[in-house]
Amino acid sequence: MSNNALIPQSKLPALGTTIFTQMSALAQQHNAINLSQGFPDFDGPRYLQERLAFHVAQGANQYAPMTGVQALREAIADKTAELYGHKPDVNTDITVTAGATEALYAAITALVRQGDEVICFDPSYDSYAPAVELSGGVLKRIALQPPHFRVDWQQFAAQLSERTRLVILNTPHNPSATVWRKADFAALWQAIAEREIYVLSDEVYEHICFAEEGHASVLAHPQLRERAVAVSSFGKTYHMTGWKVGYCVAPAAISAELRKVHQYLTFSVNTPAQLALADMLRAEPEHYRQLPEFYRARRDVLVNALSNSKLEVLPCEGTYFLLADYSAVSDLDDVSFCQWLTKEVGVAAIPLSVFCADPFPHKLIRLCFAKQESTLLAAAERLCKL
Numbered sequence: 001m002s003n004n005a006l007i008p009q010s011k012l013p014a015l016g017t018t019i020f021t022q023m024s025a026l027a028q029q030h031n032a033i034n035l036s037q038g039f040p041d042f043d044g045p046r047y048l049q050e051r052l053a054f055h056v057a058q059g060a061n062q063y064a065p066m067t068g069v070q071a072l073r074e075a076i077a078d079k080t081a082e083l084y085g086h087k088p089d090v091n092t093d094i095t096v097t098a099g100a101t102e103a104l105y106a107a108i109t110a111l112v113r114q115g116d117e118v119i120c121f122d123p124s125y126d127s128y129a130p131a132v133e134l135s136g137g138v139l140k141r142i143a144l145q146p147p148h149f150r151v152d153w154q155q156f157a158a159q160l161s162e163r164t165r166l167v168i169l170n171t172p173h174n175p176s177a178t179v180w181r182k183a184d185f186a187a188l189w190q191a192i193a194e195r196e197i198y199v200l201s202d203e204v205y206e207h208i209c210f211a212e213e214g215h216a217s218v219l220a221h222p223q224l225r226e227r228a229v230a231v232s233s234f235g236k237t238y239h240m241t242g243w244k245v246g247y248c249v250a251p252a253a254i255s256a257e258l259r260k261v262h263q264y265l266t267f268s269v270n271t272p273a274q275l276a277l278a279d280m281l282r283a284e285p286e287h288y289r290q291l292p293e294f295y296r297a298r299r300d301v302l303v304n305a306l307s308n309s310k311l312e313v314l315p316c317e318g319t320y321f322l323l324a325d326y327s328a329v330s331d332l333d334d335v336s337f338c339q340w341l342t343k344e345v346g347v348a349a350i351p352l353s354v355f356c357a358d359p360f361p362h363k364l365i366r367l368c369f370a371k372q373e374s375t376l377l378a379a380a381e382r383l384c385k386l
């Protein structure tokens with residue numbers, strides 16, 4: 001290295017490569033069946049792909065409007081009205097982003113100031129904490145307990161302070177596969193109504209919900225939605241995680257602030273992909289209406305195939321993840337167990353402790369069932385030999 005080279009002082013010193021990248025690399029190295037990272041091993045709808053090619057050929061290849069193409073924002077507004085009984089304003093309330101990840105980052109950056117407290121529920125998705133830290137916020141994590149991972153609303157209320165600025169929630173929940181009920185949103189509202197606290201509701205699995213009540217969105221709660229950002233991802237809905245197109249819905253005043261961040265983070269999102277998604281939403285709404293059934297069938301294939309194994313499967317009400325308790329199989333901690341499982345058994349999974357800040361003493365792994373039936377059965381056959 002020359003004397004002129006500089007090494008920056010890290011703004012995120014605790015962060016390394018994510019476990020998802022690590023486990024996928026290990027799976028590849030050992031030729032293991034990869035049930036770790038959350039992406040399908042099957043393709044998205046043909047019509048969506050054809051519309052992408054169509055719009056590229058038509059020359060829709062220049063910058064999209066900063067907030068998203070009009071046709072897509074209109075289709076999102078109509079879908080939201082149909083599902084949650086609230087039609088967001090097409091011009092002021094909907095912002096198309098580079099995946100849900102960008103929406104989460106823009107919302108956190110816009111809302112969290114130096115010293116503000118942010119509440120999240122562990123286990124939690126890994127992008128929240130770094131975004132809060134870069135904004136100078138202080139993350140207060142409430143640990144949820146297996147097998148049901150439900151929020152204790154008294155414990156929640158006790159965590160609130162004058163400095164609490166934002167609550168981040170995720171339903172259906174990755175990794176626990178639990179979903180919030182309407183009653184949870186009612187309890188959240190009761191706890192924060194008198195305070196200046198915003199809500200960031202990560203609903204990327206809104207269409208992958210098996211609960212009897214269906215998906216309870218923050219957008220269906222008349223008071224909460226006045227101070228909430230709801231985030232969704234087309235990557236999950238259309239089996240196209242690589243397209244990285246998502247969106248968020250928030251009242252005009254909040255959207256105006258998060259758009260200031262979005263404007264200088266990405267400015268705008270892939271034009272032909274947005275046009276194709278608008279066509280898809282309009283032409284084949286049955287795709288998202290049938291998605292719970294589509295994934296319920298895959299969940300059941302995996303659950304049934306594991307019924308003779310020593311793994312204890314936890315309830316799964318949503319997402320395309322299933323938790324399994326391996327206490328009857330091994331004494332290893334979950335990270336070591338997942339490494340061993342990949343190398344020796346040929347199945348890659350994600351250890352639950354990586355989603356938690358506090359020590360997580362449970363022996364739980366997360367298996368992704370967004371896979372072809374043959375992949376799931378091959379993985380289960382190996383797991384049944386444990």
Ligand SMILES: Cc1ncc(COP(=O)(O)O)c(C=O)c1O
Pocket residue numbers: 038098099100101102125170174202204232233234235236241244245246
């Ligand atoms: C809970 C949760 N939020 C956000 C994301 C990110 O979504 P996207 O790929 O659209 O950025 C994921 C992806 O796995 C997720 O599981």
